[in-house]
Amino acid sequence: MAETEIQATRSQLLETRKRIVLSKRGYSLLKMKRDGLMMEFMKVLKEARGLRGVLVTSYLEAVKAISVAEAVEGKIAVESLIYAIRATPEISISDKNLMGVKVPTINILSKSVGYQERGYGIIGTTIRMDLAVGSSMKLMEIIEKAAEVETSLRKLLDEIEKVKRRVNALEFRVIPSLEETESFIRLRLEEMERENIFRLKRIKGRIS
């Protein structure tokens, strides 16, 4: 606030002091929220670390197994295998509140299936096809876990950044500016009081 816009009155001084107290309380609350978010973030990070590596490895394994199956059995055989598969992965998603941040919780409804329940015959297919399907199903299981963890991590990071920005704005911009205003009003009021005393003394001197 520019000093020319500030009204140097007692009520303004009291109002500014109230705003300083409120800002300091908000600042300490936001700092506590930031620490809480960091603790939650560290928990999620523990799970997330390494999961991405497993995910990439599983994806590459699945792609490799499919490439081998397609090269040996033919693309049409793999395509017909896709149409034979009956097991469809199903999930349900609910929200979880972590320090005011909504993160997803993924519940896997479909169970992992064995060779017999996949929907295609064992005699008509080869080991390469089984490996391709098996590695693809394994990849799906990892994706279901990674989707929850990575989204939680991103959402927590986003919130940490927001809170950090607010904390910094309060610490380095809002509170110092309010304190400066408070000091300006206080000094101005003191100056006015001194001027008043001087004026009264002059009047008193003239009268006597």
Added chain:
Amino acid sequence: MDIAVAGTDSFVTPFRLAGLKRFYTIDTVEDLKSLLPRLLSDKSIGILILYDKEVSSLSVNLRQKLWMSIKPVVISIGSEPEVDIRERIKQAIGVDLYASK
């Protein structure tokens, strides 16, 4: 809820083999851009799987919208390790916590 996958023909094949019935074959990033609003507003999709190279060529705003979505949850995979999330951690925390053990 279903799991959906959008990408090139070779990208969706492993997921189709895993039993996914909702797959969207696209040829270019433009196809993905026009498809994404429909997929993001579809309440029957729980997880949306995308290819990371295609996601990285999307605009920053659209990517942010994808990462913040809960229903559906969006995950990108590919042959590269996650770079985007690591950069975000460095930016937000100031330390590369993703790498250390």
